[in-house]
Amino acid sequence: MEITSFELHFADYVAFFGYFILLSLIGYISGKKKSTDAADYFLAGKTLPWYVVGSSYIAANISTEHFIGLIGAAVIYGISVATGEWSTVIAFTFLIWIFIPFLLSSNVYTAPEFLEKRFSKKLRHFFAILSIIANVVAFMGPVIYGGSLILNNFFGMDKVLSCFIIGITAGIWAIIGGLKSVAFMDVLTIIIMVGGGLAVTFLGLSALGDGEGMIAGFQNMIDINAGKVAWVQDWIDQNVVNILKGSEPGDNYERLSVLQPLNHYTNPWTHWVFSFFYIGLWYTVINQHMIQKVFAAKDMYHARMGMVFASFLKLLLPFIVVIPGMIYFAMKPEFLLSGDWGLMSDEANNTYIVMIGQLVPTFLRGVLLAALFGAIQSTVSSVLNSTSTMYVMDIHKEMINPQLDDQGQVRLGKVMGIVILFASIGIAIVLAVATKVNLFVFIQALYNFIAPPFSAIFLLGMLWRKVSGKDAMNTVLISFAFSAVLKILEFTVFAGEELSANATFWKGILVPFANQALLSWIVSMAVCSISAVLTAAPAPEQVSDDLTFNFKTKNFGGGLGNKWYTGVPLWSGLSIFLMLFMVLLFSVIL
Numbered sequence: 048m049e050i051t052s053f054e055l056h057f058a059d060y061v062a063f064f065g066y067f068i069l070l071s072l073i074g075y076i077s078g079k080k081k082s083t084d085a086a087d088y089f090l091a092g093k094t095l096p097w098y099v100v101g102s103s104y105i106a107a108n109i110s111t112e113h114f115i116g117l118i119g120a121a122v123i124y125g126i127s128v129a130t131g132e133w134s135t136v137i138a139f140t141f142l143i144w145i146f147i148p149f150l151l152s153s154n155v156y157t158a159p160e161f162l163e164k165r166f167s168k169k170l171r172h173f174f175a176i177l178s179i180i181a182n183v184v185a186f187m188g189p190v191i192y193g194g195s196l197i198l199n200n201f202f203g204m205d206k207v208l209s210c211f212i213i214g215i216t217a218g219i220w221a222i223i224g225g226l227k228s229v230a231f232m233d234v235l236t237i238i239i240m241v242g243g244g245l246a247v248t249f250l251g252l253s254a255l256g257d258g259e260g261m262i263a264g265f266q267n268m269i270d271i272n273a274g275k276v277a278w279v280q281d282w283i284d285q286n287v288v289n290i291l292k293g294s295e296p297g298d299n300y301e302r303l304s305v306l307q308p309l310n311h312y313t314n315p316w317t318h319w320v321f322s323f324f325y326i327g328l329w330y331t332v333i334n335q336h337m338i339q340k341v342f343a344a345k346d347m348y349h350a351r352m353g354m355v356f357a358s359f360l361k362l363l364l365p366f367i368v369v370i371p372g373m374i375y376f377a378m379k380p381e382f383l384l385s386g387d388w389g390l391m392s393d394e395a396n397n398t399y400i401v402m403i404g405q406l407v408p409t410f411l412r413g414v415l416l417a418a419l420f421g422a423i424q425s426t427v428s429s430v431l432n433s434t435s436t437m438y439v440m441d442i443h444k445e446m447i448n449p450q451l452d453d454q455g456q457v458r459l460g461k462v463m464g465i466v467i468l469f470a471s472i473g474i475a476i477v478l479a480v481a482t483k484v485n486l487f488v489f490i491q492a493l494y495n496f497i498a499p500p501f502s503a504i505f506l507l508g509m510l511w512r513k514v515s516g517k518d519a520m521n522t523v524l525i526s527f528a529f530s531a532v533l534k535i536l537e538f539t540v541f542a543g544e545e546l547s548a549n550a551t552f553w554k555g556i557l558v559p560f561a562n563q564a565l566l567s568w569i570v571s572m573a574v575c576s577i578s579a580v581l582t583a584a585p586a587p588e589q590v591s592d593d594l595t596f597n598f599k600t601k602n603f604g605g606g607l608g609n610k611w612y613t614g615v616p617l618w619s620g621l622s623i624f625l626m627l628f629m630v631l632l633f634s635v636i637l
Contacts, residue, residue: 055412062413066239066421070232074220077231087227095343099230100353104340105360106233107429109240109422110186112490113368115193119395120313120488121372122383124290125272125302126633127314128372129365131491133305134319136626138327139358143619146332147341147350148605149509153593156342158333159441165508165594166585167516168445173523174501175441178335182434183467185493186336187427188474191217193396194423195479197416200400206479213423214472221428222435222464225457226343229428236421237360243411243418244367247399250406251374268370269637271377272302282383289388293555302373306634309562310555313488318561319630325568328505329498336433347606351615358622362629372398392488427471434467435460495564496534500526503571511579512590518578526571533563 055063095103120128155161159178163171194217195209204212220228249261256264274280287300292310294300301307309315332338344350375398376383382394403415439460444451451459478489503526504519541554556562584590608614 056409058410059413059416062410063416063420066235066414066417070235070421070424071220073235074224074228074232077224077227087225093343094227094345095230095340095349095353096345097349097352097356099234100340100344100349101356101360102237103230103233103425103429104337104353104357105364106236106240106422106425107336107340108426109364109368110190110193110426112189112193113364114244114399114419114422115196115396116189116488116490117368118372118375118399119392119397121369122376122380122395122398123392124311124313125304125373125376126365126369127302127305127307127311129369129629129633130305130307130314130318131322132361132364132369133626133629134322135327135331135361136358136622138323138331139354139361140619140623141323141327142331142341143351143354143358143615147354148347149596150332150338150341151347151350156440157437158335158338159437161333161594162505162519165589166504166514166519170516170519170523171441172446173520174333175437177497178437179434179442179467181493181497182336182430183471184474185490185497186430187214187434187468187471189478189490190423190426190430191471191475192478194420195475196396197400197419200397207476210472210475210479213420214427214468214475217420217424217427218431218464218468220424221431222461222468225460226339226432226436229425229432230340230343232428233425236425239414239421240418241360241363241367243415244371246411247402247407247415248366248370248374251371251402254406255374255377264374268374268377269303271379272373273637274302278379278384285386286388286391291555292558293551293553302376303637304634305630310559312559313491313561315559315561317565321565321568322561324506325502325564326494326498328502330494333501333505335437336430339429339433339436348608348615349606351606352608352613352618355615355618355622358619359625362622362625365629371402375402427468431464431468431471435463438463438467492560495560496530496567499530499564499568500571503568504575507572507575507579509596512595513579513584514575515579515582515585516589517582518575521578522571522575525574526567529570530563530567533557533566537563 117128150161153161153164155164157175159171159175162174191210191214194213195206198204198209198212199206220232252261252264252268254264255267256262257267270276271279274283283300283302284297287294287298288296290300290312291298291308292312294310305314306316306319307314309317330337341350341354344353372395380401382391385391399419403412407415439451439456443459443463444456448455500523504514504522508514508519537558541550541558546554557566607616611617
């Protein structure tokens, strides 16, 4: 992919550095008080209002996985990659109506702490250690690497040096100011990302309209992605084998549908039906760097309404981080016609950067660069804060020094933040110099490997009081072994070009990582259930009403708002309606 050369003008630098000055000012003001208080540093003193909860939750979620990886994936796969954004509304709905009152009543700092109360100390330590590793490898490392692509492509900066610059500048306020700094900075970040991102979409549609406006550009984008021009249909015919596993050249593929067949590599239809169970529970409910914002909310209403706000932001996201990829596909970039799938996947990572260079005017270009760096900064800061929280609360204080006071916890949190940051920079360097991988696919594959057993034990552990800590550990270990076997099959038995009809069929079922995750979740549910039947029941204090569901005593109706027009039911219901409309629009109407 050739990047059109352009110059950054004075106005671009004003916009870019003006954003960071304002961001730093917000970080300083919000984090300067109570810096030695552990609850304030790690949970923002439980003072966050709903708009900060929602903004920070989504800002932590949006990263270069989206602006670099997801847009690049949309170039290759079409609208189907929006599935992960729109289907998240389902997970958020469960979180709003069931899990928020459940989690807040348990009065914990971290998700691993909850797992200890319900299951065992051993599971708490295992989950915390695994989460720290996952945060470095699957969250911060890839995000920093994506940021290095920006510096490399815009300024010609060495990729290794770029990883150090991105990592250090993105993580500094999380280390200095804690969660309160991170959360309030995220409000500005969301404003810049949404405004700047929509600007690129509008400019891209205008360019496709060829002087006839955005509506004409939208129609051109739809027609081209639908394969109504010869080169697109030829491209689909040739590359469908890489998209639908086990397919043959010339098989049909619908780039405008979010509902895809079972053998779709990234987003089979099973993702809509089952993703909440095999990945959503882990990502939205017990993934510390996300749920920490909910723990830090002022009260039940602000926690719930914050996630309603997050639902609407999720509905908007594909118009910022998916549609631009489909626009760029319609521009017929030459790299798509190379015939080299690996080259296409690698080069697609540069799509958003190229679009900024080709379409965006002075000053707005600086704003968009700020939006890209804001996406990096918010994710790195959030994950860094939550990772140091888990180390301090779930490992160091539990296993090394139980008497560590508040000041010591904050000091240790800052030191570990530095260590974790540099470890993540190391992973980013490896991705930058030793791999050619689509960021979206890489990160989603890791998520789908890690999530299923924890989603399974959390669900069963809430609903069935017979499940013990021993059952949970058995489930996790067997599930990871099963997932490892699936990965071995993917890269050995199913890696060849010439396969029998039977092997081709199983490749279509077993290779898509979403299907692997679903199978791992089913195995996890079965193992946990069988183990629970065969082993002794847990202690009574591990299955209290605060740790398991008791529908007779649990209050799910609190914190809904005092007026109907500001209430959770109205806006939560509207978000679900809009999600269903998006599915209908991009699978039936268009």
